[in-house]
Amino acid sequence: MRRSLQNMNDCENTLTPWERLQLIRLKERPTINDYIPHIFDEFYELHGDRCYGDDAAVLCGLAMLEGKPVTVISHVKGRNLNENKKVNFAMPHPEGYRKALRLAKQAEKFGRPVICFIDTPGAFCGIEAEERGQGEAIAKSICEFMELKTPVISVVLGEGGSGGALAFGVCDELAMLSNAIYSVISPRGFASILWKDASREKDACNMMKITAEDMLRLGIAEHIIDEPLGGAHIDLCKTAENIKEYLLNVIAEKSQKSIDVLLNERYTKFRKIGEFEIRQKEELLGKE
Numbered sequence: 001m002r003r004s005l006q007n008m009n010d011c012e013n014t015l016t017p018w019e020r021l022q023l024i025r026l027k028e029r030p031t032i033n034d035y036i037p038h039i040f041d042e043f044y045e046l047h048g049d050r051c052y053g054d055d056a057a058v059l060c061g062l063a064m065l066e067g068k069p070v071t072v073i074s075h076v077k078g079r080n081l082n083e084n085k086k087v088n089f090a091m092p093h094p095e096g097y098r099k100a101l102r103l104a105k106q107a108e109k110f111g112r113p114v115i116c117f118i119d120t121p122g123a124f125c126g127i128e129a130e131e132r133g134q135g136e137a138i139a140k141s142i143c144e145f146m147e148l149k150t151p152v153i154s155v156v157l158g159e160g161g162s163g164g165a166l167a168f169g170v171c172d173e174l175a176m177l178s179n180a181i182y183s184v185i186s187p188r189g190f191a192s193i194l195w196k197d198a199s200r201e202k203d204a205c206n207m208m209k210i211t212a213e214d215m216l217r218l219g220i221a222e223h224i225i226d227e228p229l230g231g232a233h234i235d236l237c238k239t240a241e242n243i244k245e246y247l248l249n250v251i252a253e254k255s256q257k258s259i260d261v262l263l264n265e266r267y268t269k270f271r272k273i274g275e276f277e278i279r280q281k282e283e284l285l286g287k288e
Contacts, residue, residue: 018205020179021187024158028233030240032059032074032117032157038240039247040065043072048099052132055096056087057124060103062112066248071107073100073168074117077158090159091124094137097167101141108150113251116168119157121186123164138167145170146270151254151262155225155243156180156212157232162189172254172266175223175246176212177239179231182220183210219273223250 015023023029036043040063047054059074075092078084100116107114123134145152145168154171160182169182176182185193187205192198215221225242228235254262 015179016206017181017208017211018187018202020211021159021181021205023179023231024181026231026233027079029158030232030236031077031079032119033076034236035117035157035240035243036063036072038237039244040070040072041067046099046103049095049102051098052095055093055099057090057092057120058096058100060099063115065115065244065251068251069110069112070251071103071112071114072117073103073114075120075164075168077119088124090120091122092120092164092167093124093129094132094134097123097137097141100168101144104145104148104152108148111150113151113153113255114148115247115251116152116154116171117157118154118160118165118168118182120161120164121159122162122189123167135163138163141167142170146266147263149259149263151251152266153247153250153254155247156182156221161186170266170270172262172269173223173250174215174221175225175250176215176221177225177232177243178212178227180212181210182212182215183208 042064043061044063045059045061047060049055057076059072059076061072063070063072075090076087077090078087084090104114123129123138125134152171154169154174156165156174156176158177158180159165160169160176160180162183162185165182166184187208187210188198188201190208191200191204194204209218212221212224216224223246225246227242228238232239257265
């Protein structure tokens with residue numbers, strides 16, 4: 001993989017979805033903990049869902065963005081095995097989503113924009129997570145974010161996988177770093193379901209249409225944030241600068257709109273995603 005990554009530096013725009021997936025899984029790729037000092041002037045982390053406990057896989061807090069108070073919600077990835085064990089490999093438990101929703105509702109109360117950073121292979125699917133209501137926590141997050149009366153901006157930093165990502169993906173505008181991916185299921189999960197063969201992850205990845213360009217073309221994402229040639233890890237400062245510039249522009253734009261207009265546009269954004277066909281009943285059942 002190191003050899004192919006070296007080749008990527010020379011032909012970034014020819015990367016396949018599989019190559020991008022390998023790139024964003026590099027241990028050198030910046031995490032939210034790397035970006036925060038470069039994007040925000042101040043950051044104060046808040047903990048706990050006030051119901052069960054704290055979840056290290058989800059980071060939440062208050063920050064200042066060029067003098068403007070905002071609420072930050074993010075998945076957390078580690079750089080090594082010990083860090084990843086601490087944050088459960090960026091796979092949140094239900095209390096992580098409930099903590100995020102608590103901070104989002106607080107932001108609504110005080111009129112602070114919410115910035116969500118997405119970087120997860122998916123929500124944790126262990127028994128304990130299911131016992132504490134994983135599905136309900138994700139569903140409630142999606143439902144509540146849809147009606148949140150303050151601007152919500154989401155940025156996919158790397159992996160945007162499954163319901164774990166969708167919980168933070170209900171927003172007024174979705175942006176993706178140029179090598180990021182966004183999908184309702186991981187390529188490995190896709191291969192396991194479609195072909196009953198997880199080893200065909202690469203085949204699945206290359207056919208799923210999960211890249212930033214795919215999301216922009218399909219109307220799911222509104223903006224692609226450029227990464228340096230070779231990936232975000234090549235120049236952290238430049239990547240953070242690009243993210244910050246985007247956030248400043250979009251928050252200024254969304255903050256000028258009334259809440260009614262904002263909610264209506266958010267609703268419309270999701271209503272127009274996808275296609276459907278109306279067929280005659282005879283076609284569906286077969287002509288007799």
